[in-house]
Amino acid sequence: MKFLCVECDQQMAFAERQLPGDGTLAATFKCPKCGRVVAMLTNPMETQLVSSLGVEIGGRTVPAEPFEMVHANVVTGGPAWSSGAQERLSRVPSFVRGMVKKIYGDYAKERGITEITPAVMDTARAELGLEGM
């Protein structure tokens, strides 16, 4: 996938990838000549399709962790995640997201919590010493 600044006839350079947490993805590209920035916005289905291939828009900065896709995307039958909790989880770097998800899932399961919300995550973080997760 490449982006062309038609006015400058210049290939635009990838600048940044953002995951807003609602299942969508935003990737920005900048023209090296005129500085114009455009954003490619994908809907949840398109984002999921990219994710299902095990690739990352903008390139990988670290090698994939073992079972990265399975850990991050397979519903293991644990507690449900509210949209707010999913949003917060999506901000966790992908290579540790599966592990973090499992920690919160185990925390909820041990306490009989059926839905993980941001409040549950705050409580778990405090109890388990998970600052930054």
Place this chain on the structure above:
Amino acid sequence: MRTYHQLTDPDRSGLADQIGAQRKRVAARLAGVRRIVAVMSGKGGVGKSYVTAHLARGFARAGRSVGVLDADLNGPTIPRLLQVAQHAASPAIGIDGVKCVSMGQFLEDGAPLAFTGPSAESYVWRGAMEASALREFLGDVEWGDLDLLLLDLPPGMQRYIELCDILGTPPAVLTVTIPTPESHDAVRRAMRAAVERGSDLLGIVENMVGGELKGSAAADLALEFRTPVLARIPWHPSPDDWSELASRLPQPLGPRPQAP
């Protein structure tokens, strides 16, 4: 306006390179596996997993190092057949020392395979998710040195095609059928697809022989595809039946996986 190929700066995302790296990872992980054999059938309910598990045990009892990859992601049965505990580490060590990995190790008891994501359009991405899971099973499991890795495929041909693409080389195929004409028709299509993809047909196992199921599916398929009937497995087979099947598998069993 210039076209994609006229833009010569590299694509920063490098999606093709990322896919290539995935394939290399699989090839590197399977470098210690001497032979890969896909156990397949176009038909469900013929006992592929049953045959796979007991064939693996037959090899293991003969002193060979064997692994089983349960590629039936939606209906994993290998953990139960090999007596592997749920959530066992991957690869789990099953009965007779057979190594295995299965989606059953990742799911809660009785839970269907489901993925996070927008369910309304899941038909668009679910197949790719399953293919990615299969790739991770191949590329992320520390199989170590194996004489044989058996791949237990689900009914149909989709998983076989994904497997060919991920491995880069079509795996050798062991076909399982039951005697009936209905099974013959479904298995025939699968075998033809395997031949068209370039897989070696190692032979046919006819399962559930001697009961109410009537027909000559294995013999007819063997004649058409010029491949042997390796075993006719009765309803209540003995360990010797499986050991005999293991000894009848042609050597070599198939090509080593090659880096793309």
